[in-house]
Amino acid sequence: MGRRIVSRKTSKQEKDKKESAADIEKELDKNLSAIRELLANPNDLVVREFTVGVTEQRCGVLFIDGLVDKAFINDFVLKNLQFQAKEQGLTEKGEKLLDALKVELISLSSVKAVKSFEEISNALLYGSTILFADGVKQALVIDAKGWESRAIMEPQSETLIRGPREGFTENMRTNTVLLRRHIRDQNLRFETHVVGRRSKKNLVVAYIEGLVHPDIVKELNRRLKSIDMDDAQESGYIEQWIEDSFLSPFPQFINTERPDKVSAAIMRGKVGIILDGTPFVLIAPTTFGNTLQSPEDFYERWSMGTFIRSLRYLAAFIAIFLPSLYIALVSYHQGMIPSKLAFSIAATREGVPFPAVVEAILMALTMELLREAGARLPKTIGQTIGIVGGLVIGEAAVSAGIVSPVMVVVVALTAISSFTIPSYSVAISFRLMRFGIMIAAAILGLYGIVLAYIMINIHIVNLKSVGVPYSAPFAPSFYKDWRNLVLRLPIPLLTNRPGYLKPEDSTSADKKG
Known part of the structure; x- marks a missing residue:
């Protein structure tokens, strides 16, 4: 009996993988049915069929209710496609029609064409809207996310007497915006990874190119690509997967809710790891001395x-x-x-x-x-x-x-x-x-x-x-870095970034720890 259950589950998983990896069909009805079957026809899946242009080409829009901004979909997608297409006398068919819709009628900034159901399901479950056209083996992914999220608030776990009052939230885009507000450097880079076989959460590695040592970024990316789990619910999962020694009682990554702390670390030649769905951002690499430092040390x-x-x-x-x-x-x-x-x-x-x-x-x-x-x-x-x-x-x-x-x-x-x-x-x-x-x-x-x-x-x-x-700059000794270790010398004297990080740009423009 147990073998039958296992074999059924295995065959179901293999079937789902085959369906998600399949290419989009030409027929609109087949594509809509395939999406419904792939997602088991959930009650929050909204499917809207309509015709476009003078030729009355059949099209269909799909999105998950609650993950999108319905006002955006109605005003900048459906209204344009249903009314303006006829007013402009749109006569294109097939792939030319899809190109015309993308270039001329959809008034949203992020629109891209995809060809597989796997790309469609991933985008759909992450809050994007999908547009199918009958007779076309492609679909448009329209970015119109609009789910509810927590407002920016003061960090609860790291309160300061003097310093910024804003903290990270569970929204990935909000967190990257907060970092960009602190670091207005054209070399600031955000490398995106997808973690979780089933959750498929976005993870961003933030660093300044030309400042951080390339080997640190390369090693972090290698470890992140090795992550193999169903779901990373919090950044603690990521920390425990990629740390050097899981037997050590000492944390090898600093976690923080403070954008000023992460931006200061990136300015020093470190890397920030941002996971979608949690306000706690990881800072790597870290040393024992960093664990006893606070941003407030530099604000006084x-x-x-x-x-x-x-x-x-x-x-x-x-x-x-x-x-x-x-x-x-x-x-x-x-x-x-x-x-x-x-x-x-x-x-x-x-x-x-x-x-x-x-x-x-x-x-x-x-x-x-x-x-x-x-x-x-x-x-x-x-x-x-x-x-x-x-x-x-x-x-x-x-x-x-x-x-x-x-x-x-x-x-x-x-x-x-x-x-x-x-x-x-x-x-x-x-x-x-x-x-x-x-x-x-x-x-x-x-x-x-x-x-x-x-x-x-x-x-x-x-x-x-x-x-x-982990013991740097005590051992190996970097004597210049001792000026910002137990002692904290005046800001004008902290002119260099930490030597143990081997930054490509050793001159510090931001001296905060």
């Missing part, structure tokens, strides 16, 4: 930008290592703690039934649960649950003698520090590594922390993003 004066960025590096260290240091010092290296502080910690831990590692893991897991619950609840309730829940549970845990007050302070500092990381993907990676380092500290104390730190550094040095070392 260099002294404040440097201070905030240095604070962010300190926060990253606290988010990863503070609980582990607490475990190691309390469990193995009490002699390294100042006497008064050691007595204070010992007094607060009196009566706590768990060792330090269990205490830390319990509190860290509780904090992760509260954070996840706050993110999933409605916005107005989520923030309240996160704050009040943390206070109530922390106070209750201390009162019950399950954890010590010092442990609550350590976990709170760790959570606050993790919130300062600009990239959500990197913050998740730090949270994941924190648990591994805590276990290492529980087994070997400070030696375990040092070994974990060495392993992380070895991994980062060996990791690459589209062939670019």
Whole structure:
């Protein structure tokens, strides 16, 4: 029975492929029937038949209701073909008629002729309108898309105090327009790919020709062409397919909703990857230093930008290592703690039934649960649950003698520090590594922390993003690039693009990160 079902599905798929790959017939009725059969005659498929010109040549228009602008179709296609063709005394037939309609009567900017049902079905399902003429083995694809889309709004995941308030949307064309508004360079290129065997979504690779190193674009295009999946629902699918190491906890692409961030990266010699249907655009290649940078570092004066960025590096260290240091010092290296502080910690831990590692893991897991619950609840309730829940549970845990007050302070500092990381993907990676380092500290104390730190550094040095070392410009060292790494020197001193990207134009006209 299973074999029969599989064979039926296989034969159905093969039949659909043959039908979609077939060429257009001359007879109008056969073409309309073939489209209806190919799409299983959906109720949102609109078919309008009419005659054109003095010879009353039969024609048919097809579109998917809801994906097109009906006003455009009525005013600039149907009205012109039905009335103006007769007024002008149009007498052409066959292919000459189709050429005349394309050149003289259809008042829309994008019109092209196609010859296969595959091209027609792809265009139809993407919001185009199809025009058939009886006796012609071609059809016209008219671009009159008009579906509902979200307006340009402020990015929800990357709020800034100072900076542009516009963010990407789910509409591909809107996103490319936003980039063109930021980059008015004639060398800005948009290379289009189609991903998803069934979804057939458009994906655009954006870069500046003559600035980005050609090998980066070539390698990205090669990886994108290797994508083989039914549907790429979000840019995260693309990121996971083309990344260098799927075993690494570190993201090898930066995702962002901010057009200013993407345009600044492209200006530096990087590439933007825009997928239709998501507001999150990928930036490649990326390095560890990029993950701790924010556009706001450049919108404020260099002294404040440097201070905030240095604070962010300190926060990253606290988010990863503070609980582990607490475990190691309390469990193995009490002699390294100042006497008064050691007595204070010992007094607060009196009566706590768990060792330090269990205490830390319990509190860290509780904090992760509260954070996840706050993110999933409605916005107005989520923030309240996160704050009040943390206070109530922390106070209750201390009162019950399950954890010590010092442990609550350590976990709170760790959570606050993790919130300062600009990239959500990197913050998740730090949270994941924190648990591994805590276990290492529980087994070997400070030696375990040092070994974990060495392993992380070895991994980062060996990791690459589209062939670019993830640890650059630390290792390999590009000393000129250190001016915009932990420190952020004044804008007039940032005159060169990053050397590790090997840009064809090394002089920077836009110094933002």
